[in-house]
Amino acid sequence: MSSGIKNYIKKGSLKIRKSNDSFMIFRDIPVYIKDPLPDNVDILQVLTQVEDRIPIRLTNGIEGFYVGFFKEFEERNINAMYRDGAIFVTNEQDNNDDMVDDLIHEIAHAVEDLHAQFIYSDNRIQSEFIGKRIRLRDLLKANGYDVDDIDFSESDFKQNFDDYLYQDIGYPVLTSLSYGLYTNPYAATSLREYFASGFEEYIFGDRELLKSISPALFNKIQEIVLDG
Numbered sequence: 001m002s003s004g005i006k007n008y009i010k011k012g013s014l015k016i017r018k019s020n021d022s023f024m025i026f027r028d029i030p031v032y033i034k035d036p037l038p039d040n041v042d043i044l045q046v047l048t049q050v051e052d053r054i055p056i057r058l059t060n061g062i063e064g065f066y067v068g069f070f071k072e073f074e075e076r077n078i079n080a081m082y083r084d085g086a087i088f089v090t091n092e093q094d095n096n097d098d099m100v101d102d103l104i105h106e107i108a109h110a111v112e113d114l115h116a117q118f119i120y121s122d123n124r125i126q127s128e129f130i131g132k133r134i135r136l137r138d139l140l141k142a143n144g145y146d147v148d149d150i151d152f153s154e155s156d157f158k159q160n161f162d163d164y165l166y167q168d169i170g171y172p173v174l175t176s177l178s179y180g181l182y183t184n185p186y187a188a189t190s191l192r193e194y195f196a197s198g199f200e201e202y203i204f205g206d207r208e209l210l211k212s213i214s215p216a217l218f219n220k221i222q223e224i225v226l227d228g
């Protein structure tokens with residue numbers, strides 16, 4: 001058994017502590033609840049699920065979690081973000097799983113930040129991502145969508161590509177067209193979202209599906225989760 005696996009098992013014994021305005025998870029990372037959560041969301045259960053699934057050493061880059069409404073959410077049409085060691089998630093959550101999902105997705109961005117060199121230096125994930133983008137372009141074209149003005153070989157986030165997926169194609173169509181190409185069509189947005197969506201699937205979804213659809217991404221995430 002590698003030390004990574006041992007850590008993974010050991011961290012299950014951590015206890016979430018509560019003080020006046022915050023909770024502590026992963027021993028010493030505060031979770032501040034700025035705005036109230038809906039009644040059907042049980043924050044202790046949510047935090048316990050997150051703590052049970054994420055090896056504590058993957059949280060090294062995180063300094064705090066903030067739950068509530070932040071005006072950047074409205075400005076950028078998002079409901080969660082990771083920035084400079086802080087994770088922000090909306091208090092508008094449908095249920096526990098919805099919130100666990102959001103938290104794990106943003107933790108993925110923190111993990112990516114911390115392990116960027118390891119994740120990307122061999123170019124395997126980039127190749128897999130670009131290959132899928134090209135395949136997506138061909139699928140869209142074959143289904144009558146205009147692909148001429150869109151750069152599918154770009155791996156960074158571009159607002160016009162995000163708008164294209166969200167507004168021109170629409171997620172219902174994208175979901176059915178990209179079936180078998182991505183575990184979640186949002187993964188097509190950028191290389192960073194490809195990683196975060198894969199991490200989310202690995203931790204809180206169908207690990208075998210990820211392995212069959214995105215083998216390079218799966219292997220890298222597996223190495224990070226088991227051994228850091």
Ligand SMILES: [Zn+2]
Pocket residue numbers: 105109192193196
């Ligand atoms: Zn993201």
